[in-house]
Amino acid sequence: xxxxxxxxxxxxxxxxxxxxxxxxxxxxxxxxxxxxxxxxxxxxxxxxxxxxxxxxxxxxxxxxxxxxxxxxxxxxxxxxxxxxxxxxxxxxxxxxxxxxxxxxxxxxxxxxxxxxxxxxxxxxxxxxxxxxxxxxxxxxxxxxxxxxxxxxxxxxxxxxxxxxxxxxxxxxxxxxxxxxxxxxxxxxxxxxxxxxxxxxxxxxxxxxxxxxxxxxxxxxxxxxxxxxxxxxxxxxxxxxxxxxxxxxxxxxxxxxxxxxxxxxxxxxxxxxxxxxxxxxxxxxxxxxxxxxxxxxxxxxxxxxxxxxxxxxxxxxxxxxxxxxxxxxxxxxxxxxxxxxxxxxxxxxxxxxxxxxxxxxxxxxxxxxxxxxxxxxxxxxxxxxxxxxxxxxxxxxxxxxxxxxxxx
Numbered sequence: 001x002x003x004x005x006x007x008x009x010x011x012x013x014x015x016x017x018x019x020x021x022x023x024x025x026x027x028x029x030x031x032x033x034x035x036x037x038x039x040x041x042x043x044x045x046x047x048x049x050x051x052x053x054x055x056x057x058x059x060x061x062x063x064x065x066x067x068x069x070x071x072x073x074x075x076x077x078x079x080x081x082x083x084x085x086x087x088x089x090x091x092x093x094x095x096x097x098x099x100x101x102x103x104x105x106x107x108x109x110x111x112x113x114x115x116x117x118x119x120x121x122x123x124x125x126x127x128x129x130x131x132x133x134x135x136x137x138x139x140x141x142x143x144x145x146x147x148x149x150x151x152x153x154x155x156x157x158x159x160x161x162x163x164x165x166x167x168x169x170x171x172x173x174x175x176x177x178x179x180x181x182x183x184x185x186x187x188x189x190x191x192x193x194x195x196x197x198x199x200x201x202x203x204x205x206x207x208x209x210x211x212x213x214x215x216x217x218x219x220x221x222x223x224x225x226x227x228x229x230x231x232x233x234x235x236x237x238x239x240x241x242x243x244x245x246x247x248x249x250x251x252x253x254x255x256x257x258x259x260x261x262x263x264x265x266x267x268x269x270x271x272x273x274x275x276x277x278x279x280x281x282x283x284x285x286x287x288x289x290x291x292x293x294x295x296x297x298x299x300x301x302x303x304x305x306x307x308x309x310x311x312x313x314x315x316x317x318x319x320x321x322x323x324x325x326x327x328x329x330x331x332x333x334x335x336x337x338x339x340x341x342x343x344x345x346x347x348x349x350x351x352x353x354x355x356x357x358x359x360x361x362x363x364x365x366x367x368x369x370x371x372x373x374x375x376x377x378x379x380x381x382x383x384x385x386x387x388x389x390x391x392x393x394x395x396x397x398x399x400x401x402x403x404x405x406x407x
Contacts, residue, residue: 017080057203060172160191169381226282228337230383
């Protein structure tokens with residue numbers, strides 16, 4: 001019963017959008033082509049919805065069906081907005097003419113022009129989302145930041161960190177292009193490689209085909225990781241708790257096989273040239289319905305208050321909720337989780353917008369609170385919609401610099 005309003009909405013959208021097609025052409029061949037394309041897309045997403053298996057979870061075919069549906073609906077809704085405004089204008093003109101003239105009013109050419117404009121306008125989001133599925137999801141970008149700190153130990157001046165996040169290995173379906181992206185991580189030749197969670201969509205075995213590729217990534221001071229909300233198997237149905245526990249054990253093993261030192265509410269010291277910094281990793285700590293396995297107090301139990309600290313915490317909502325108010329200063333927090341919604345507009349120095357900002361205050365890039373800084377990585381992979389538009393898959397390279405004091 002809860003699906004009935006949505007189904008009615010979709011039927012109304014399809015009827016309204018089809019009126020634009022009928023207005024610009026009377027050739028029933030094109031009507032049939034349009035109806036066939038729409039039928040395939042709607043039939044595909046309906047089939048996947050009715051047969052969705054939570055024991056398997058998100059697969060590429062499920063994602064493609066959803067992606068095509070989102071592209072179609074986005075284009076149709078934009079079409080309808082223009083058509084509806086034209087209908088309101090035409091209705092008002094007809095009503096005014098009814099009271100001021102005896103002649104009947106007709107707008108055939110005007111309606112055809114508006115329909116053509118509506119279809120052209122609707123083609124923009126439709127084609128953009130198709131492009132995002134075809135190419136945008138593999139349009140890997142390396143983003144470089146230089147962050148300065150007064151209390152950075154001298155030995156770490158110029159220390160380079162590569163951060164990756166949100167691989168979502170279960171979504172990958174193009175070995176060559178993903179391998180190129182993973183090789184791009186290694187080519188940064190950073191001192192340290194840090195992964196901030198969501199290795200998979202649902203189950204640990206999704207990551208198994210990518211172990212050998214990620215294991216090739218090297219860093220002289222190590223590779224470290226934390227878990228994200230998708231890594232616990234909470235979004236799958238399990239026959240029993242033993243199976244879920246076994247999945248978790250496999251996840252731990254996969255991180256190890258990839259060469260990551262997985263931080264489960266714990267810390268490590270990184271030493272260089274007689275100096276050291278503390279690397280702290282919490283399990284997932286999310287706001288609202290997301291898992292709160294992170295224990296910040298436990299994770300810092302073996303470090304000193306005045307250590308220079310880098311915190312790995314998957315969900316950026318943790319930063320304002322617990323990290324900033326904490327008695328210990330966390331100089332750099334690295335997060336992911338938001339994916340930047342995989343859709344938005346970014347023009348450096350001018351605009352950075354995505355619908356995800358209505359949900360997360362910190363959603364992409366660098367944020368600062370006095371001496372404490374946060375980077376939210378836009379993610380390497382993708383989930384649900386199998387593409388990216390405007391918010392590209394990211395490899396973050398951060399260079400730490402000692403801030404020179406003015407005298």
